[in-house]
Amino acid sequence: MSSRLRDVLGLTVGLYLVAVGLLFALDSSGAREIGGAGLIEGAVGLALIALGVLSWLAAMRARRFARRLSRAIGHVRSAGEWRVDDAVVRTIIGDIHLDLRSAELPPGETELTLLCWLGTIQVRVPAHVGVDVEAQTFVGTVDALGVREEGVIRDISVRSDGYEAATHRLRLRVSTVIGEVLVVRSER
Numbered sequence: 384m385s386s387r388l389r390d391v392l393g394l395t396v397g398l399y400l401v402a403v404g405l406l407f408a409l410d411s412s413g414a415r416e417i418g419g420a421g422l423i424e425g426a427v428g429l430a431l432i433a434l435g436v437l438s439w440l441a442a443m444r445a446r447r448f449a450r451r452l453s454r455a456i457g458h459v460r461s462a463g464e465w466r467v468d469d470a471v472v473r474t475i476i477g478d479i480h481l482d483l484r485s486a487e488l489p490p491g492e493t494e495l496t497l498l499c500w501l502g503t504i505q506v507r508v509p510a511h512v513g514v515d516v517e518a519q520t521f522v523g524t525v526d527a528l529g530v531r532e533e534g535v536i537r538d539i540s541v542r543s544d545g546y547e548a549a550t551h552r553l554r555l556r557v558s559t560v561i562g563e564v565l566v567v568r569s570e571r
Contacts (some may be wrong), residue, residue: 403435434500434560437558456474456476458502459479459481460479460480461480461481461483461486466487467483467488467493467495470495471495471498472496472498474498475501476500477502478502478504478505479503479504480503482507483508483512483553484507488512488553489551490550491552492554493553494555495554495556496557497555497557498559499558499559499560500559501559501560501561501562502559502562503565504557506555506557506566507568507569508566508567508568510569511549511551512551512568513547513553514528514542514552514553514555514568515541515542515543515553515555516539516540516541516542518539518540518555518558518564518566519538519539520559520562520563520564521535521559522535522560523537523559523561523564525537527539527564527565528541528567
């Protein structure tokens with residue numbers, strides 16, 4: 384897949400999801416007669432619109448970063464020693480598990496954006512690294528640095544003590560549509 388196609392694919396999919404969602408929502412409202420069960424169609428329509436908008440926003444945000452890792456179905460896991468740079472990691476169905484305890488973080492601030500439509504995002508950060516987390520889920524659980532919320536449309540913004548003074552700082556932007564987000568600091 385060419386890089387140009389990869390750049391516009393998220394925008395195109397988002398636009399189609401919003402269009403189909405609008406058709407379902409309009410049908411259930413009675414403004415346009417297409418046929419079908421109104422309540423279910425309205426819920427499906429709103430869900431498709433939300434997925435389309437999230438896909439579009441994620442694609443726009445992802446275009447700012449040079450390094451991207453995408454997987455439609457499957458898990459993304461860190462293994463062994465590796466270097467962390469500004470990046471976007473995303474999957475539609477699957478889990479993202481990153482263990483940064485053995486990773487090489489450059490001095491200064493590094494930004495990681497982790498996006499998962501259906502699955503779990505888990506990040507382990509060493510204690511010496513300053514962490515700034517913005518995490519959200521449409522339906523599920525968010526637990527970032529000990530701050531926990533469950534339910535529908537959960538959003539947490541938390542920063543570790545001494546973030547600004549830390550030599551290595553990590554800005555995490557984490558989102559799921561349906562799933563769980565867990566960001567923890569390890570002692571080692």
